[in-house]
Amino acid sequence: MPFCISLTVNGVKRNIEFDDPRVTLLDLLRERLDLTGAKKGCDRGQCGACTVLVNGRRINSCLALALSHDGAEVLTIEGVAQGEALHPVQAAFIAHDGFQCGFCTPGQIMSAIGLINEGHAGDDPERIREAMSGNLCRCAAYIGIVEAVQDAQKAIAEAGRRDAA
């Protein structure tokens, strides 16, 4: 195989060989690593369904060339829960019905986790809406999504306080 990159995917470091320079990070995950959680809604950066965290930041994996991300740490939806214990964002999406068909959901959740990490939105729903606008939801579960982000953020902050105490 002419190409080889090293990626840490969901905490596991691996060397990945492939034969084609054109492979995007999204297609690498979905078609070659059997991580099909991230979805392809447009393949052109226009919908957010493919959102994953790369080095802790949310990006559209469909517009990322896999080769260019040699050495990166990638977190996908498959790596978010701790065993059977859901991440607070995942639990909040269920509680607030932040999805219907569920196709945009992995991207929404990764985006929400990225947003909470970024820390710019705070609890302001208007800032959350703006910051989640890179994730289209044709089922239009937007109300539940914003509530879920707010709730999860609170839960994470509380857990942080408990840990600190």
Added chain:
Amino acid sequence: MNTFDYVRPSTVPDAVAAAAAPGSAYLASGTNLLDLMKVGVARPDRLVDITHIAGLDRIERLPDGGLRIGALVRNADLAHDPDFARSYPAVAEALLSGASAQLRNAATIGGNLLQRPRCAYFYDPFSACNKRAPGSGCDALHGENRLHAVLGWSPSCIAVHPSDFCVPLIALDAFVEIEGRNGRREISLDALHLLPGDTPERETALEPGDLIVALRLPARAAVFAGHARYLKLRERTSYAFAVVSAAAALEMEDGAIRQARLALGGVAAKPWRARAAEESLAGERPGEAIFRRAAEAALADAKPSGDNAFKIELARRIVVRALALAAAGTPARLPALPGSPFSSAPGALHDA
């Protein structure tokens, strides 16, 4: 997407050398280039991946008080850099009004400056487009062109430059540093993008193989920090390109405008600096009448290139509003909806 050679230089000279081969293209984060490759509009033979070059991702204060921004700084990182946002708030607002959080996390400064037009006919390899295939014609000219140019266009091309970032930058006299085959040079951002004339395929002043290494903002651009805004009209509240946009920056002294800066986006093949309008404002007290006069000056040469006459009046109005918002003062915190009129409160002018 065609196959290509992939090279990953780790220094600027190596990158420039690697890009000397014909058919080469620099790959930054790829949010524009890969998109164009997927639709078949860009078909480079060789990708020179610049994202692993060390040292191009820094934001530095220069001894003269200016700011130097490496070409690989990510759009989001620049917008959220506290020092930067304090000094150049309209630029931060423009950055955050563009694309989506995910794209801003990836997109680089250099890539943003050099993103290609979004004209649907340019993006479609099956349409006639002088920019993509010189001499083939311009399908936009008598086509669906509601959002096309009203300033600086020619019958050979009526596309607009899509960048938000560039609009306040050009108002603030930004410079770009370029490394090319003949070493380093710098040009003003105003000189980077070209109007179409008869050669719409020439979009910028860059020569093949030229690498943008940095963007510079002069120290004097920070004098506008207290009165600077970016405003962007869109067809939805977020995640859309500008219908028209404006950056306005004022230096105020004793309640009067000492100097003004004004630029428009979404109106021409380049970010459009409105110098005559700026001059008309100098020394005046802010007020609707003089803002309106400035707007008239800014759009004096405008003419529709198709079904887009409305953009001319809209551009005048956004100029008036952006100036009014700038005069009212930069908000302490960036608004929740950057660039949106719905974040610009207070200050909507009342037509009634």
Added chain:
Amino acid sequence: MTLEILPQASPHIRHGSNIGQPLTRRDGVLKVTGRARYAADNHPPGMLYAVLAVSSIARGRVKSLNVEAAKSHKGVVDVMTSVNRPKLAQDPDEKSNPFMFRLDLLQNDRVRYANQPIAVVIAESLEAATEGAALLAPQYEAEPARVGLDGAESFVPPGVGVGGPAEIRKGDVEAGLDAATKRIDATYETPSQYHNAMEPHAIVAAWDGDRLSIDTPSQGLAMARGRIAGLFGLSPENIHIRSPFLGGGFGSKGLISGPQILGVLAAKLVGRPVKLVLRRDQMYGPVGHRPPTRQRLRIGVDGEGRLTALDHRAKTASSTFDDFFEAAADISHTLYASPAIATSHEAVRIDIGTPLFMRAPGEATGSIALESAIDEAAAACGLDPLAFRVRNYAEVEPISGKPFSSKALRECYAQGAERFGWARRPLAPRQMRDKDGFLVGWGVGTATFPALMFHAEARAIIRRDGTGLVESGAHDMGQGAWTALAQIAADGLALDLDQIEFRAGSSDLPDAGIAGGSAHTATAGMAIHSAGADAIAKLAELATRDERSPLYGAGNAGLVARNGRLRRRDDESRSESYAEILARAGLGEIEGRGASAADPAAQSTYAMHAHGAVFAEVKVDPDLGQIRATRLVGAFAAGRVINPRLVRSQYHGGMIWGVSFALNEQAIIDRRSGRVMNADLAEYHVPVNADIVSIEALLVHEDDPYVNALGVKGVGEIGVTGAAGAVANAVWHATGMRVRRFPIKLEDVLTPAG
């Protein structure tokens, strides 16, 4: 089997038992962890990738394709064109019933719309197949495209919607207009829209001899299987389709589309499993859309503010080769009382893919025009638009004179208005400003959607241990079938939800009909419920005939089933568990069957519709025209609510589609070439999160004894209706400008310069 992957005891919030409870989604954990397997997530061993090449002209002929160039690209295995495409048992242009739409399966070199499939490239990798398709570089013999509503001669279609008449009249409209004191005559235009479910159409197909295994999203598994069986000359039993999750459908996955069949053909050609997924731009052509309309409404009103006439004429477009005619004017049959009503349709045939059902087909397009016109009529009379609607309230269905099986629209108006604060609305437009100077407007629209029932079957089994297994080939496209139908299934067997296993989403299960027409919960639900009842009746029969049972002699009617036990109605202390009854009878399980269908007697007696009232607030920048829908309240009455949490989400989604209809979405079609120039998700604007500020759905109580035994009407589509008009009317109220071409754009609401 995909069905086993649904955890049977997934953590859901419980508030008691089953129907009526706001349970969280049973498939929630799978969806939030990325484990829900959508069609394109499958990857059988040896699978190849197929990519479509589509036409870039709207009309003409493919002269040549550079098959050699494609084939010599590394990784390309084969290219399927009209020359080598495997034979079909049936002509894809054959049409033997109105639900059988003609498909483009490379049957010849004709091009009849832009983005029509013209070849399929099959390769070892997605990258190679994609580039192979680009290398085909088709040459065309192009003919001038017929574009838009004026692009061809218009005619009266043979039928509209699902076989309805193109023209209907009651009373004398011209006389009614003559007698009116106020008249409205206005023309509205709606654009072409594309479903754009987030999940592109995808198929993974694998042949094994004459057996065919398929993963593909489907809103109608049995019909899809039947269509494939017909095309390939297979027996339906040899085809297994799995569709456990759809990434949205909105009508575009109701009937199997051409590209999906091309995936099956490609797999046949190469003799290996194949995955074919549409690119987003390829969804603008071969998988249906909502056609454009131009609608003229004439309304007469008398001195009391009552309608004297309602004339609704719609013009629409269909493809040149098939029949789908959006029944836009039919909405005027059911909403407002008028002594004279006329509706009519005309159409043109232009070079587009065949339009199809898209969420509230006909109702959505018709509703925004009718609700705007009614608003204009109210304004002409100087009446509050809500009061005007109430004054013209239809006590019986206006067009037919039939009583409604139920209609709580008055309550919807009242509760919605109360919640919204409608009473504070100034009558005249352009009166309200917010503190920042933005224009504020409030509008109302009436929502309506027919309560339909189709045919479905289901199977319910009570197992040895007293638990239940319920099977229905139902479809979950986001509306929540996995949850709501399981709730019905549990109640049908009088078991706790945790005590039943529910299977759905696969073609080897009983035919659940189609998830369309907002009728799936009612249709599949009724079948499921009666299957449960049948199983229990059989069990009761066993018990009441068995001398050893405490229920002996009670007779079927003398028993009730509750919590897994049968009890004597007259003495509930005498009871026996399902497991005990089965054990004594020496049976491993007992099976019940159920079917559902519309009741023709009830249907001929009653008009059956769900109703609602939607109130909208918009803000408009007075100088710049930027518009935002800041608040919507919808109050809906749709019979019995199986799961209020899911129902609310359906209403939210529908109302946001209404916002999108009024303010955002539109295909931009080149007037010369007939091609969609914004065939993507960046320029085809659907609302993003920041567009939606506040949406509330009120569930108004409504008992309906006639629609079906469960009393369920549909909730999936009604939200689009009413909402679109309410937003448009709010824009008028904010600005004083009546925009009659949708979506409303910022330049439409700019005050003239000066």
